[in-house]
Amino acid sequence: MIKYTKLSPPPGEHEAERASNSYLMSLVAVVVGLPLPIVNLIATLIFYLGNRKSTAFVKWHSTQALLSQISVLFLNSAAFWWTINVVFKNAEASNWYISYMITVLIVNLIEFIMTIITAIQVRKGIHVEWWFYGELCDQIIGINTKKENENIQ
């Protein structure tokens, strides 16, 4: 699920902190205590936009944080509107509904744990690539991150 790479030379202290913060941004909704799935995404997106002109290491990790949030957003939005229908409309709290909510909870929990682990590792200057997202980031940014990172001074 997670692939660790030690970069040589490692990213600078300031870079590692900024890259790590992009993951912490995605946890902001938990801190705020809002159930709205959009809050996470907005926070991560703002951070991503703010770091567009940053170094490759920071840019790469803020993209990974953003992409993971977008994926979870689809699942969470469906859960949110389904719940609204159950509470306010005539939808039933069926087995499908409960199962979906449990699935969403598990996915969110995995994402939450992975985010914390990644934030810690990235703060130490270790390059962390997630399953699927890591490759996607490489393609979106359009560079081979590891090589780029190896050149970071």
Next chain:
Amino acid sequence: MKTFSKLILTVIGIGSLFFIIQLVDWVAIFNPQKISKTTEEKLGELYWEIISKMEKEVKNDSITIPIKKLFNKIADKNELDITELKIHVLQNEQINAFALPGNRIILYTGLIKESENQGELAGVICHELAHIHKKHILKKLVKEIGLSTIISMTTGNGAGTETVKQALKILSSSAYDRNLETEADLTAIEYLENAKMSPEYFADFMFKMSELMEVAKELTLISSHPHSEDRTKAILDNTKLKKDKHQDILSTREWDSLKNNTYNVVN
């Protein structure tokens, strides 16, 4: 592995997780209906405690027996289980009837007085029964006062009498969601026709209410049930059983006695 294959595998992974989870009968484990029922019962008791302090309940058999006969016949013809239903007739001049959480229906004597025949009264009764059987009441409360307030009311944390009174005011005087009202009207038509009563009388009552609205806007049932004219038309459009095929539940003597006794209680 290519990115696209990884994406497909991720989607399949989440899908499989969902599939495995739904194999468990979560409804039996969590029993959301039971939780909802307990909450409704607690709320119903809370409301009734306050209403019974504020209003006088009519316990005269000459009024309650024919009312219960109407309910029982309608329920019987529609195979509705009303064994847990609590019917309260309150001495109040307002033309109003409303359902409370926890299977309670409140009828005001003003409504019985205003009903020209039992078809009209049965229409209102069927409408309130529909709200109960379609589980509209808790939905309305959640929408109007919020889930957190309801939870605090049922658990007794931080909800004072004022909060409960406010919620009670909402239940007795403000409108349900328009879709819920329409659903309750259509269900009421079904109940009435199954009981061999013509919904045209219910439409008459709604029309009368829309006319009364012009002169007495303070009447609760009117203000709480907007668009009475539209509803009258909708009821008539969906009615199959006309007045000439209508069959009363109460005998003429029973109905007259109910009306007279209601006047005697009020006056």
